[in-house]
Amino acid sequence: MSMMEFKAVCKDYRKKTALSGVSFTVAKGSIYGLLGRNGAGKTTLVNMADNRDFPTSGQVLLDGENIKENDKALRRIYCSGVEELIPTYMSVKEVLASMRFFYKDCDADYATELCKRFGLDPKKKLSQLSTGYRMIAKDIFALASGAEFIFMDEPTLGLDPNHRELLYKVILERFSETEAAFVISTHQIDECAGLFERCLIIKEGQLIANEDSDKLRRSAYVAEGKTVDVEAYIAGKEVLSCESVGSFSTACVKGEPQNVPDSIEISQPSLQQLLIALTGGGE
Amino acid sequence: MRDFLRFSFKSREGMPAYLAFFGVSLCGLFMVHMVLLGVLKYDGGGSETVHIMIYEMLSPLFAAAALSITAGRMMRTATNGGTSRRSFLLGMGVLCPVFAVISTAMTVIAYLITYAIFSANGMRLSNIGFEYIDISSKLLLDPRVMIFNMTIIFSLMLLMYTLSLIYMGVKSRFGGKAGFAAAGLLGLSYFFSLEDYDIGIFRELLWYLEESSNDMYLLFEYDPNYPLDVAAHTFPEYLLIFIVTGAAFFLAAYLIYFLLARRAPVRGKV
Numbered sequence: 001m002s003m004m005e006f007k008a009v010c011k012d013y014r015k016k017t018a019l020s021g022v023s024f025t026v027a028k029g030s031i032y033g034l035l036g037r038n039g040a041g042k043t044t045l046v047n048m049a050d051n052r053d054f055p056t057s058g059q060v061l062l063d064g065e066n067i068k069e070n071d072k073a074l075r076r077i078y079c080s081g082v083e084e085l086i087p088t089y090m091s092v093k094e095v096l097a098s099m100r101f102f103y104k105d106c107d108a109d110y111a112t113e114l115c116k117r118f119g120l121d122p123k124k125k126l127s128q129l130s131t132g133y134r135m136i137a138k139d140i141f142a143l144a145s146g147a148e149f150i151f152m153d154e155p156t157l158g159l160d161p162n163h164r165e166l167l168y169k170v171i172l173e174r175f176s177e178t179e180a181a182f183v184i185s186t187h188q189i190d191e192c193a194g195l196f197e198r199c200l201i202i203k204e205g206q207l208i209a210n211e212d213s214d215k216l217r218r219s220a221y222v223a224e225g226k227t228v229d230v231e232a233y234i235a236g237k238e239v240l241s242c243e244s245v246g247s248f249s250t251a252c253v254k255g256e257p258q259n260v261p262d263s264i265e266i267s268q269p270s271l272q273q274l275l276i277a278l279t280g281g282g283e
Numbered sequence: 284m285r286d287f288l289r290f291s292f293k294s295r296e297g298m299p300a301y302l303a304f305f306g307v308s309l310c311g312l313f314m315v316h317m318v319l320l321g322v323l324k325y326d327g328g329g330s331e332t333v334h335i336m337i338y339e340m341l342s343p344l345f346a347a348a349a350l351s352i353t354a355g356r357m358m359r360t361a362t363n364g365g366t367s368r369r370s371f372l373l374g375m376g377v378l379c380p381v382f383a384v385i386s387t388a389m390t391v392i393a394y395l396i397t398y399a400i401f402s403a404n405g406m407r408l409s410n411i412g413f414e415y416i417d418i419s420s421k422l423l424l425d426p427r428v429m430i431f432n433m434t435i436i437f438s439l440m441l442l443m444y445t446l447s448l449i450y451m452g453v454k455s456r457f458g459g460k461a462g463f464a465a466a467g468l469l470g471l472s473y474f475f476s477l478e479d480y481d482i483g484i485f486r487e488l489l490w491y492l493e494e495s496s497n498d499m500y501l502l503f504e505y506d507p508n509y510p511l512d513v514a515a516h517t518f519p520e521y522l523l524i525f526i527v528t529g530a531a532f533f534l535a536a537y538l539i540y541f542l543l544a545r546r547a548p549v550r551g552k553v
Contacts, residue, residue: 052362053548071286074365083551085359087296094295101290102364147365 002028002063004049004077004149004181009058011044011205018044020205021058026181028148031171033196033213033271034185037279041205042185043081046153049183050079062149075102080142081153082135088127092120092137096144105146114140114170118163131158139167143174151183156191164188168195189272199271203279213271220277221257222269224250229263240277252277287366287374296360298382301353305386308345309393312337316397320404332407338394339411339436343443346386350379350447362549372541379448379533383440390436391429398424411435415496427503427518434522435496438529445536446470452536452543488528495524 004026011019019041026032036042047053048060051067051074059066062073086095092115099106115122118136126134139155156164172195175182183200186192199216201209209216220240223230230249234242238254252273257266269277291297315337323333354375361371394410401408412432446466454462476485477493499521501514516524 047548050362050365051367052550054546069367069369071365071367071370074367077365079363085363085549085551087356087360090295098290098294098296098360099364101286101294102361102366 002076002148002181005059005061005064006045006048007059007061009045009048009055009060011041011048011053012056017205019048019055022202022205022207023058024200024207024210026149026183028181029179030197031175031182031184031195033189033192033199034183034202035189035199035271035275036202040202040279042202043153044205045202046079046081046151046183046185049149049151050074050077052079052085075104076147077149077151078103078142078145078147079151079153080138080155081151082157084126086126086138086141088134089125091125092122092140095126095137095141096122099141099145103145103147107144107146111140111144114143117170118166132160132163135159136163136167143170146178147180148178149181149183151185153185154187155184156186156188164191168192171195189275190270193271196271201275201278208278217268217271217274220252220254220269220274222250222252222267222273223257223260223264224248224267225264229261233261233264240274284370284374284377287361287370288377290361290364291357291374291378294360296356297353298385300356301349301382302385302389304349304352305342305346305389308349309338309342309389312341312345313393313397316408317400320401320406323406324404332409333401334409334414336409336411336414338390338397339432339439342386342390342393343436343439346382346440347443347447350382350444351450354447354451358544359549359551368545372544376537376541379444379537380441383437383444386440387433387437391433394432415499425503431496431499431518431522434525438525441529441533442473445532448533448536448540452540455544455547485532492525492528495521 006022006024006026009019009022010017022041022045034042034045044053048055049067051069054068059068061067062070062076065073067073067077090098092111096106096108096111100108112122114120118133118140120129120133120136120140126137129137135155135158139152142150142152142155156167159167168191171182171184174180182195184192184195193213196213199209199211199213200207211219223233225233225248227244227247227249230242230251234251234253240252240254242249242251244250252269260266319333319335358371362368394408398408398410410428410432412428412430412435415431415435446469449469450462450466452462453465472485473489476489495516498515499518502518502521514521
């Protein structure tokens with residue numbers, strides 16, 4: 001099975017370390033969620049995946065080959081993001097035609113079908129599209145690229161709920177057809193939670209979690225109740241986050257719930273709640 | 284690199300975009316000539332030779348601007364399309380001379396059309412080759428003068444491309460303002476070298492070019508009565524001096540561009 005491996009990837013800017021020794025593997029046949037707060041390093045990581053930017057140290061390998069200066073490997077990867085790399089005077093159709101110079105498996109018919117489903121006119125120039133439709137166009141380019149490893153950075157930015165739902169459906173359909181690896185970086189965590197098989201959580205440039213989504217959610221629980229009771233219960237436990245509103249508190253605790261008093265209510269955290277707890281709360 | 288070259292010649296972002304930018308610039312220059320023709324006619328201009336070199340001086344500058352815009356877009360699209368930086372930069376090394384040849388041909392065609400219009404109005408439009416050689420006006424359209432003219436324009440294209448390459452290289456590492464400043468300084472140093480041979484960092488080389496072109500009239504107006512007055516070089520050698528000088532400047536700038544852009548991140552507007 002084809003694999004992409006990020007090996008101790010570091011990226012330093014003049015005043016900031018964007019990524020610090022990030023290592024993980026992306027395998028074909030899985031959908032990954034790349035999660036983290038703003039400025040955590042998600043986009044930097046996506047940029048490393050197709051040589052838009054280069055790591056200060058570390059390597060990105062595809063089936064054991066370094067992707068740096070490797071056209072053959074780079075053609076198996078497609079990254080779409082918020083940044084406008086494609087000239088906006090081009091129409092969707094023209095972009096697809098130009099993609100075929102590089103991505104031999106780029107499926108123009110499939111792209112046209114997607115345009116119909118999303119209500120996007122492929123003859124329109126990118127500059128004539130609204131923010132949401134421009135993002136849809138980029139998502140269509142990624143889905144139709146025929147690449148084996150598809151990185152989508154904020155694919156739902158500016159999309160209305162209907163289009164978001166359709167996009168999730170389309171991603172799943174495409175995934176089941178092609179078995180390509182999808183790495184989706186998003187802030188719409190609960191909406192996308194059903195898509196992700198694995199979650200990669202980045203905090204301040206470091207990978208703090210790389211786990212199966214369900215296992216990750218089961219790795220913690222939420223304890224709710226009166227502040228006095230909650231504080232007493234969580235004493236000595238690994239608390240990920242604790243918030244109080246009036247005399248009521250909610251704590252996200254790592255591990256399995258044990259010896260739960262009747263005054264405490266236990267529930268499973270959503271992926272979003274867990275991410276907030278893991279990445280420093282809502283402050 | 285082969286895929287990138289195919290892309291740059293056939294896709295809309297590549298050569299068609301460059302030709303569109305440059306073509307529009309040439310049309311602009313053509314209009315300037317037509318306005319000038321109108322003014323000269325109004326002033327009662329007769330059968331004199333018009334000594335302006337607008338095409339030769341400005342079209343390389345516009346070509347350099349067109350190259351900067353096109354290359355910037357191609358780099359972003361190609362990188363988005365899984366092209367390595369090395370393939371892109373090596374591809375640019377092939378593309379630039381091809382673009383320079385095409386731009387030179389377009390400039391000469393524009394000149395000839397303009398010349399024909401001026402001739403129809405009883406005037407003659409001079410060209411840079413002719414001005415440099417400083418020979419009798421009968422030889423204005425001598426094929427050798429035209430070939431020399433094309434050689435100078437081609438060399439100027441390569442010379443102006445250096446501004447573009449330095450701009451793109453510095454911009455990729457240090458930002459757009461630094462790129463403009465670096466290209467501006469280089470342009471000024473060319474200007475001062477041509478204007479005054481005592482200042483400017485390229486004065487020796489450019490002085491040699493000037494001397495060569497001034498010396499060339501001996502080839503055209505060789506007098507068998509004074510056999511000592513013979514040109515230092517043959518006609519192809521003079522052409523080669525110009526091409527090699529332009530190519531040397533271009534290669535130096537290309538190397539700087541290659542080194543600066545090879546590891547620079549590619550960014551687009553957010």
